[in-house]
Amino acid sequence: MENNAHSHTIDTATGLEAPAELSTERVKSVFSQIARKYERFNAVSSFGAYRRWLDGMMRQAPIRPEHDVLDIAGGTGDVSRWVARAHHPRHIQCTDLVPEMLEVARMHKARGDFGDTPIDFDVVDAQVIPYADASYDIITMAYGIRNMPDRPRALSEMYRVLKPGGTLVCLEFSTPPNPVWRALYMFYLKHLIPFWGGLITGDKSGFVYLSKSIRAFPDQRGLASLMEGAGFHDITWKNYTGGIAAVHVAHK
Numbered sequence: 001m002e003n004n005a006h007s008h009t010i011d012t013a014t015g016l017e018a019p020a021e022l023s024t025e026r027v028k029s030v031f032s033q034i035a036r037k038y039e040r041f042n043a044v045s046s047f048g049a050y051r052r053w054l055d056g057m058m059r060q061a062p063i064r065p066e067h068d069v070l071d072i073a074g075g076t077g078d079v080s081r082w083v084a085r086a087h088h089p090r091h092i093q094c095t096d097l098v099p100e101m102l103e104v105a106r107m108h109k110a111r112g113d114f115g116d117t118p119i120d121f122d123v124v125d126a127q128v129i130p131y132a133d134a135s136y137d138i139i140t141m142a143y144g145i146r147n148m149p150d151r152p153r154a155l156s157e158m159y160r161v162l163k164p165g166g167t168l169v170c171l172e173f174s175t176p177p178n179p180v181w182r183a184l185y186m187f188y189l190k191h192l193i194p195f196w197g198g199l200i201t202g203d204k205s206g207f208v209y210l211s212k213s214i215r216a217f218p219d220q221r222g223l224a225s226l227m228e229g230a231g232f233h234d235i236t237w238k239n240y241t242g243g244i245a246a247v248h249v250a251h252k
């Protein structure tokens, strides 16, 4: 990805300044390899919390039947499926950087998993969105922004393609405010996530990355500041499972 003079790209595993290519190539390698096992890992590793967080995300998403929805970092189409079932918008554009993830999403479409909600798929890097200004009512993004080396640029792109009055709804891992819960969670992240991931998918390295990237990611307030920096206003968030995850809602 091209860098301009003002962008500070980071290594998403450490949060330290680094060329964007480092994180982009890693994320492509991780997700192209685990694409077919990704959904199984999610279900097992979060003890079912994953579904409750998606339910929460759907409750916070102000999607109406006449809306055009853009799902960023849509992966295997999980969020798009929940949007289709919960809200039946006019259209969903499900996008992701990694074609192998979208292949699984297309398989879900072939099986009828999106019901009768019209949905299309596109390989899109969220840091350079190829769509026109002001073309979407709602953007959904789950576990996406943490994987992007130029987060300010990605959020600015999302702001640009939203219509005035549009909303970004973002589900991401976050930081538990309670120190005891936080310490337990950090132990789980550091030691058990790589173990579980290796066991379920046969490849530990992707889960070592997952664990590191969560620990290096800004807390609730930090993510809200990044959104504010991209132009969003009236940013609120709701914690889930004691702040292990948070859903931020931000307006254009």
Ligand SMILES: C[S@@+](CC[C@H](N)C(=O)[O-])C[C@H]1O[C@@H](n2cnc3c(N)ncnc32)[C@H](O)[C@@H]1O
Binding pocket: 027, 031, 072, 073, 074, 075, 076, 077, 078, 079, 095, 096, 097, 098, 101, 124, 125, 126, 127, 141, 142, 143, 144, 147, 148
């Ligand atoms: C943890 S998965 C989340 C997928 C889906 N949103 C879900 O909730 O199951 C993260 C996704 O982010 C995608 N991703 C990473 N960097 C991206 C970028 N720069 N632009 C778009 N998608 C990206 C990855 O390919 C991967 O599919």
